[in-house]
Amino acid sequence: MQKKVTRRIRRRKKNKRIFVFFIPFLLMVLIVSSMAFLFGRLKKEMDHRQQDNLEIARLHFDKSNLDETDLDEDNVDDGEWCLTLVNKWNPMKTDGSEVETIELSNGQLVDKRIYPQLQKMLDDARAYGVYPVVASGYRTWSKQEALYNEKIEEYKAEGLSEEDAKEAAESWVAIPGTSEHQLGLSVDINADGINSAGGEVYDWLARNAYKYGFINRYPSDKTDITGVANEPWHYRYVGIKAAEEINNRGICLEEYLE
Ligand SMILES: [Zn+2]
Incomplete structure (x- = not known):
């Protein structure tokens, strides 16, 4: 047992x-x-x-390997429309709702007149081996307002007073009516983060964007004039002729239009 x-x-x-x-x-x-x-x-x-x-x-x-002669063949309309100045001292004269946009494959919108050159620039960058994406294009007034208010709230949550929060927010997000994104002529371009890192894309753009009519709108040495801190991702369409001159002379849009 x-x-x-x-x-x-x-x-x-x-x-x-x-x-x-x-x-x-x-x-x-x-x-x-x-x-x-x-x-x-x-x-x-x-x-x-x-x-x-x-x-x-x-x-x-x-x-x-595009050169100027290739670009001259393009039927690009570089009228006054692409030289509109908008900055904190020169607000928009409209609310931007009249902008005729076109949708990019990732859902971002841009003024349809800049689309051909933008697409060409992005295609050529990819062909060269860097992979940009348009992180932000056209913004409606209400979108800009939402971004602006969001930033203010962020700073208020950090303990800043209403006034200080506003001031801090304005150095990152433009007051509605003073952002070039509301014109539909500007794009924030970043790397896709998979095939390219930010630096590679910014370098390529800094060297090549003017060939397609785009300028690095807020260079680090022009902050006093533009009123905006260095933004290597923000590109503005001004047309090939103006972009070439701005690039060659090392000036910013405000100086070009003077
Ligand atoms: Zn931007």
């Missing part, structure tokens, strides 16, 4: 051991193998993507 009981206890212990060791082991095997499977698929997907990108870059490489 005593023996039987001991055997039973032993068997129970054995069963318990199976549960304690075998089940977690099985789970572990399952987890590891599914992770290996997922990683394998992810890597395959990434390799595929890289291959595609290389292919695109190869296909477009010649296009990225």
Whole structure:
């Protein structure tokens, strides 16, 4: 009797051991193998993507070596419309609702007249091997107002008074009516964060954007004149002729229009 009981206890212990060791082991095997499977698929997907990108870059490489003669062939309308000055001392004369926009593939809007050159610039950047995205384009009055108020609230939440919060917010977000984004002629361009880092995109734009009629609107050495801190991502369409002159003379839009 005593023996039987001991055997039973032993068997129970054995069963318990199976549960304690075998089940977690099985789970572990399952987890590891599914992770290996997922990683394998992810890597395959990434390799595929890289291959595609290389292919695109190869296909477009010649296009990225644009020079002035290539650009002269473009039928670009560089009228007065693209030289409108808007800054904190020169607010817009309309509410911006008259801007005829076109939607980019990521949902951002821009004035449809700048679209051909913008698309060309983005295509050429990608062909060269940097991957920009338009993070912000045209903004309605209410959108600008919302961004502005949001920033004020952020500063108030940090403990600033209404007045101080407003002042702090204005150095980051323009007061509604004074943002070039409301014209539809400006875009904030960042790197996609997957194939390119910010610096690469800003460098490429700094060297090439003027060829497409875009200028780095707020250079670091012109903050006194523009009223805006250095923003290497903010590009403004002014037309190829003006952009070339602004680039060659190292001036900003305010100085060009003087
Ligand atoms: Zn901007």
